[in-house]
Amino acid sequence: MIQKHLIQFFFLVIVCTGYSQTESKDSYSLDDCITIALANNLDFKSSGLNAHTEKINFQQSKANLLPSINGNFNLGVNTGRSIDPFTNDFVNQEFTFSNAGLNLDATIFNGFRLINTAKQNRLNTLAAEMEREAAQQDLILNVTLAYLQVLNSRDNLQLAKQRLETTNKQLSIQKEFYENESGNPADYTDIVAQKTIDETSIIVAESALNNAKLNLVRLLNLNDELHLEAKDLMLDMTLYQWSADEVYTDALENLATFKARALRIDAAKKGVHVAKAQFTPDISIFAGLNTNYSSAAQTFSEAGSSIVETGDFVTVDNQDLPVFTEQTTFNSQSIDFRDQLDNNLSTVVGFSVSVPLFNGFRAKYNVAREKIKVEESLLELERTHLDIKNTIKQVHFDMNASYLRYESLQKQVEAFEESYRINEIRFNSGVSNFLNFVTSKNNLDNAKLNLNNAKYEYILRVKVLEYYRGEF
Numbered sequence: 406m407i408q409k410h411l412i413q414f415f416f417l418v419i420v421c422t423g424y425s426q427t428e429s430k431d432s433y434s435l436d437d438c439i440t441i442a443l444a445n446n447l448d449f450k451s452s453g454l455n456a457h458t459e460k461i462n463f464q465q466s467k468a469n470l471l472p473s474i475n476g477n478f479n480l481g482v483n484t485g486r487s488i489d490p491f492t493n494d495f496v497n498q499e500f501t502f503s504n505a506g507l508n509l510d511a512t513i514f515n516g517f518r519l520i521n522t523a524k525q526n527r528l529n530t531l532a533a534e535m536e537r538e539a540a541q542q543d544l545i546l547n548v549t550l551a552y553l554q555v556l557n558s559r560d561n562l563q564l565a566k567q568r569l570e571t572t573n574k575q576l577s578i579q580k581e582f583y584e585n586e587s588g589n590p591a592d593y594t595d596i597v598a599q600k601t602i603d604e605t606s607i608i609v610a611e612s613a614l615n616n617a618k619l620n621l622v623r624l625l626n627l628n629d630e631l632h633l634e635a636k637d638l639m640l641d642m643t644l645y646q647w648s649a650d651e652v653y654t655d656a657l658e659n660l661a662t663f664k665a666r667a668l669r670i671d672a673a674k675k676g677v678h679v680a681k682a683q684f685t686p687d688i689s690i691f692a693g694l695n696t697n698y699s700s701a702a703q704t705f706s707e708a709g710s711s712i713v714e715t716g717d718f719v720t721v722d723n724q725d726l727p728v729f730t731e732q733t734t735f736n737s738q739s740i741d742f743r744d745q746l747d748n749n750l751s752t753v754v755g756f757s758v759s760v761p762l763f764n765g766f767r768a769k770y771n772v773a774r775e776k777i778k779v780e781e782s783l784l785e786l787e788r789t790h791l792d793i794k795n796t797i798k799q800v801h802f803d804m805n806a807s808y809l810r811y812e813s814l815q816k817q818v819e820a821f822e823e824s825y826r827i828n829e830i831r832f833n834s835g836v837s838n839f840l841n842f843v844t845s846k847n848n849l850d851n852a853k854l855n856l857n858n859a860k861y862e863y864i865l866r867v868k869v870l871e872y873y874r875g876e877f
Contacts, residue, residue, distance in 0.1 A: 435548075435549065435552050438548050438552055438621065438624075438625060439545050439548050439549070441625045441626075441627065442544055442545075442548045442624050442625050442626070443541065443544065443545075445625055445626035445627065446544055446624060446625070446626055447626060448540065448544070449537075449540050449541065449544050452536060452537045452540040453537055455533055455536070455537070456530070456533040456534050456536070456537045458533075459526070459529045459530040459532075459533035460530050460533075462526045462529065462530070463523070463526040463527050463529070463530045465526075466519070466522045466523040466525075466526040467523050469519050469522070469523070470519050470520070470523065472509055472510065472511035473509070473510045473511070474507070474508070474509050475507075475508050476505075476506065476507045476508075477504070477505065477506045477507075477508075478503070478504070478505045478506075479503065479504050479505075480501070480502075480503045481501070481502055481503070482499065482500075482501050482502075483499065483500055483501075483502055484499045485497065489699055489701050489702075492701075492702070496701060498701065500699055500700045500701040501698075501699070501700040502697070502698065502699050502700070503697065503698040503699075503742075504695070504696070504697045504698075505695070505696050505697070505746065506693060506694060506695040506696070507693065507694040507695075508691070508692070508693045508694075509690075509691065509692045509693070510689060510690075510691050511689060511690050511691075512687065512688075512689045513688045513689055513690060513756070514685075514686070514687070514688045515682055515685065515686075515687045515688070515689075516681065516682030516683070516684065516685030516686075516687075517678070517682060518679055518682035518683075521675050521678040521679045521682065522675075522679050524675050525672050525675035525676055525679060526672075528668050528669075528671045528672035528675060529668075529669075529672045531668050532665045532668035532669045532672060533665075535661045535662075535664045535665035535668060536661070536662075536665045538661035539660070539661035539662045539665055542660070542661060542872065542875075544624070545872075546868065546869065546872040547624055548621070548624050548625070549868050550865055550868060550869075551617065551620050551621040551624055552621060553861055553864055553865055553868065554617045554620070554621075554861075554865075555614070555617045555618055555621055556861065557617070557857065557858065557861035558610065558613045558614035558616075558617040559614055560857045560861075561610050561613065561614075561854060561857060561858070562607065562610040562611060562613075562614050564610075564850070564853050564854055564857060565603065565606045565607045565609075565610040566607060568603050568606065568846075568850045569600065569603040569604060569606075569607060571846070572596065572599050572600050572603050572846075573600065575596055575829075575842075576593075576596045576597065576600055578833060579592050579593040579596045580593060589838070589839070591839070592832075592838075592839040595839045595843065596839070599843055599846075642808075642811065642860065642863070642864075644808055645801075645804055645805075645808070645867055645870065647870065647874065648801070649797050649798045649801035649802075652797050652801065652870050652873050652874055653793070653794050653797050653873070655873070655874040655875060656793060656797065656873040656874065656875070658875070659874060659875025660793070660873065660875060662789060662793075663786070663789065663790075666782070666785055666786040666789055667786065669782050669785070669786075670779065670782040670783060670786060673775065673778045673779040673781075673782045674779055676775040676778060676779075677772060677775040677776055677779060679775070680768070680771040680772040680774075680775045681768075681772055683761060683764075683767070683768035683771060683772075684761060684768050685761075686758055686759060686760045686761070687758070687759040688756065688757070688758050689756065689757050690754075690755070690756045690757075691753075691754070691755055691756070691757065692752070692753065692754040692755075693752065693753040693754075694750070694751075694752050695750075695751050695752075695753070696745075696746045696747075696749045696750045696751065697745070697746075697749050698742055698745040698746060698749070699745070700739070702739070702740045702745060703737045703738060703739055703740065704737070704738050704740055705735040705736065705737050705738075706735060706736050706738070707733055707734075707735055708734045708735060708736045709733075709734050710731050710732060710733050710734065711731070711732055711734060712729050712730070712731055712732075713729065713730060713732045714727050714728070714729055715727075715728045715729065715730050716728075793873065796873075797870070797873055800866050800869050800870055801866075801870060803862075803866055804863060804866035804867060804870065807859055807862040807863035807866060808863050810855075810859045810862075811856065811859040811860055811863055814852060814855050814856040814859050815856060817852045817855075817856075818849070818852045818853055818856050821845070821848045821849040821852045822849060824845050824848070824849070825845045825846055825848075825849045827845075828841050828842050828845040828846075829842065829845075829846075
């Protein structure tokens with residue numbers, strides 16, 4: 406019995422745990438969405454990789470200032486007629502050979518090309534970091550706007566459902582009249598038609614909500630099958646206090662886009678200095694340490710002497726006598742690998758100068774191209790200033806218009822609510838006709854929908870202006 410209760414208890418714990426986990430995954434706050442987007446969004450990840458690439462380029466350009474040291478070693482077998490690397494004589498035998506070396510090269514002066522390249526890559530690294538920050542700001546703004554669009558679509562769907570609920574209530578009243586054969590029968594059929602219109606509005610609202618959710622899910626890079634439910638936000642409907650010029654001034658100081666563009670200009674200017682280095686001589690030093698080995702190399706040691714005929718003759722008293730000579734004999738011994746490396750060791754040290762005399766005007770045109778890049782960077786910064794300034798002015802104007810429209814629609818909703826209340830009473834009492842009733846109802850429903858859209862239009866534009874002020 407106890408075992409049965411324990412099993413039921415653990416089963417209940419598992420079910421509750423799974424339910425709580427599902428709830429935590431299905432419902433997200435705005436902060437949750439922003440955190441997920443920064444971790445999952447592919448475009449933002451790509452900007453991070455670009456920044457990392459620029460950082461590697463900068464590190465490589467700094468390392469290029471250091472001398473280069475390289476070692477080499479080879480080992481082989483030679484057959485046939487060739488030059489003995491030990492004696493430099495022609496030999497016709499098989500032998501094993503080997504060479505080893507260590508070389509150093511260092512640039513002393515090249516018109517500060519390496520130094521300016523490192524400085525240029527440093528500026529490109531800083532610019533890439535600013536571009537990544539700008540991508541982060543853009544992503545946060547887009548997620549915020551998409552999140553608000555979900556809320557707007559959700560509220561519109563709720564209004565559509567409320568409209569259908571009101572129609573259903575009126576339909577039940579008119580159905581009773583219709584079944585009792587009292588009142589105008591056409592009123593009942595008109596209400597039925599109105600119900601289908603309201604049901605169609607719900608379908609349209611559900612489609613808009615689904616599209617808004619899909620757009621948000623795309624930014625978050627989540628599973629398309631995930632059911633996302635946005636939580637409410639505290640939406641402040643007070644009039645925005647900052648002017649367009651004040652927003653633009655803050656944008657100049659806070660937006661990473663401007664900083665990135667300025668750094669790209671500085672980097673392009675360094676590129677001009679790098680290109681000008683092609684007009685200057687290159688001075689470098691070099692040093693080397695080399696040795697070799699040959700299996701044909703031998704040493705000889707005196708082993709004694711012997712008397713041998715030379716093949717010559719001398720005549721003494723008309724008699725030819727052979728000529729003998731003393732010949733020294735030697736023993737040969739191969740020189741081992743280590744001794745040859747030590748004995749054949751050689752060093753070299755020197756410096757080289759390369760003076761550009763004529764290169765088909767390549768250096769001249771490279772400098773001209775780098776100067777054009779500077780001009781393009783300046784134009785890009787100016788274009789960014791102009792685009793953002795005009796955008797701020799347009800958004801600020803639309804924001805004020807949305808606020809005024811919101812205030813006007815609030816009054817309109819209040820007026821239509823009273824009108825609907827009166828017409829509903831008159832229609833149910835049989836004093837007014839269906840046309841007056843449905844017109845009043847549609848006016849109220851449309852005013853509520855327009856009020857909701859105006860509210861979110863205002864909030865969306867405020868969020869955009871806050872983005873330009875660097876509040877994200």
